Amino acid sequence: MIPAQFTHIPVTTVKEASDALNHYGDDSKLLAGGHSLIPLMKLRLATPAVLIDIARISNLRGIREEKDKLIVGALTTHEQIENSPLIKKYAPIIAAAAKLVGDPQVRHRGTIGGSVAHGDAASDLSVALFAANASFVATGPNGVRTIGAVDFFLGFWTTALNQDDVLTEIHIPFAPTSNWSYQKFTIRSQDWAVVSVAVSESNIILGAMGEIPLRAAKSEEAIASGADFEQAANFADEGTSPSSDLRASADYRRHLAKVMVLDALKEAKHRS
Ligand SMILES: Cc1cc2nc3c(=O)[nH]c(=O)nc-3n(C[C@H](O)[C@H](O)[C@H](O)COP(=O)(O)OP(=O)(O)OC[C@H]3O[C@@H](n4cnc5c(N)ncnc54)[C@H](O)[C@@H]3O)c2cc1C
Known part of the structure; x- marks a missing residue:
């Protein structure tokens, strides 16, 4: 769990940071809080030769x-x-x-x-x-x-x-002060999401259901055309591609997405 050798370059302006990235190219990375990059470096999944530290900007x-x-x-x-x-x-x-x-x-x-x-x-x-x-x-x-x-x-x-x-x-x-909900399912407290759902007005966004945060488009369309929350939530996993890993199978993530979208829609409505 020791990172490969790297050079640490602290910078104090955005221009310095951008110039340094440009100068060192693909061998360099910005360092902010270090709480994603350093773990990756310790696992040698990332081996940048130069870290441009922007924390002082x-x-x-x-x-x-x-x-x-x-x-x-x-x-x-x-x-x-x-x-x-x-x-x-x-x-x-x-x-x-x-x-x-x-x-x-x-x-x-x-x-x-x-x-x-x-x-x-x-x-x-x-x-x-x-x-x-x-x-x-x-x-x-x-x-x-x-x-x-x-x-x-x-x-x-x-x-x-x-x-x-x-x-x-x-x-x-400015986001609505009502009609929103953020739901996160974790295996342990204070952990990464197995699945997460954010509802803000008509937007329904899913976390950990594919390679990027994904819109639950079919659920959004169902709500827009008058479906009730249960019907809409049933479409939550359409168009997603969750992975199976140590925390959950893809099927369980699909199940969670439906349950959590329903909860999120109800909570958002409750806030309205
Ligand atoms: C134990 C642990 C638990 C965690 N749990 C969660 C969790 O439950 N939920 C969650 O969302 N996150 C979680 N995280 C991740 C945490 O939120 C990180 O802080 C975050 O993902 C990365 O922010 P950072 O400032 O640490 O970025 P860094 O690790 O410094 O950088 C991450 C990446 O972003 C790039 N980068 C950083 N700043 C910039 C910038 N301004 N411009 C361009 N590129 C930039 C870096 O080059 C690097 O590639 C966890 C991390 C740890 C270590």
């Missing part, structure tokens, strides 16, 4: 309100999100998801930017941000671009970020 931290959205810096920790009065007021589903990430140690070190950039389909924040119609701001050598949640998650541990992009901000439109 102070303007990538914090949460502010702008017109009808929240702007969250990529280095904002899960704990800061969980306890932010602004997030609780304008995007309570995001606070609820952050509160369920790992344990307190993980929440104090792990960042929202690292969580979404890592591209794990079970990431609590990725699933909730997708449901909340968030968008992601990336700075690369050719400037700044904003990527919607629909286009951000591309495949297993793969997002729309290029190798030399720095994710700087996450934009969250």
Whole structure:
């Protein structure tokens, strides 16, 4: 459990980070909270020769309100999100998801930017941000671009970020204070989701039911055409491709998705 040798390069601006990524190329990776990357390096599933440490870029931290959205810096920790009065007021589903990430140690070190950039389909924040119609701001050598949640998650541990992009901000439109629910099923307390479900108004998003957070499109369509919650929830696993692993079989995940979508729809309605 010892990582391969690497060079550690601390940077203090986004430009320095982007330039360093560009200079060192595929052999380099950004380091934020280190709570996904370092475990992978210890297992030698990732062996970057250069780690560009962005933790000291102070303007990538914090949460502010702008017109009808929240702007969250990529280095904002899960704990800061969980306890932010602004997030609780304008995007309570995001606070609820952050509160369920790992344990307190993980929440104090792990960042929202690292969580979404890592591209794990079970990431609590990725699933909730997708449901909340968030968008992601990336700075690369050719400037700044904003990527919607629909286009951000591309495949297993793969997002729309290029190798030399720095994710700087996450934009969250003011989400409903009612009609939302975040459900997470775990084998143990304080663990990764076996399956998760985020409902925000008409969006129903599933975590850990495929390579990326997935829309339960058939359930959404059923609700839109007047089906009741039980009927709609029965379609929850359509178009998904859950895997079997030590925590659950694919069939059990399919079962969970249906049960949890039903629970989420009921809880969201109850909040309305
Ligand atoms: C014991 C344990 C339990 C956990 N449980 C959960 C859980 O229940 N739910 C959950 O969702 N997560 C869980 N996590 C993961 C945790 O949320 C991580 O904090 C998160 O996935 C990664 O954030 P980080 O800041 O640590 O990123 P890092 O590990 O530093 O980086 C992760 C990846 O993102 C890239 N990256 C980081 N920041 C940026 C950026 N600004 N721009 C571009 N690329 C970037 C890195 O290069 C790397 O590839 C757990 C982790 C551990 C160790």
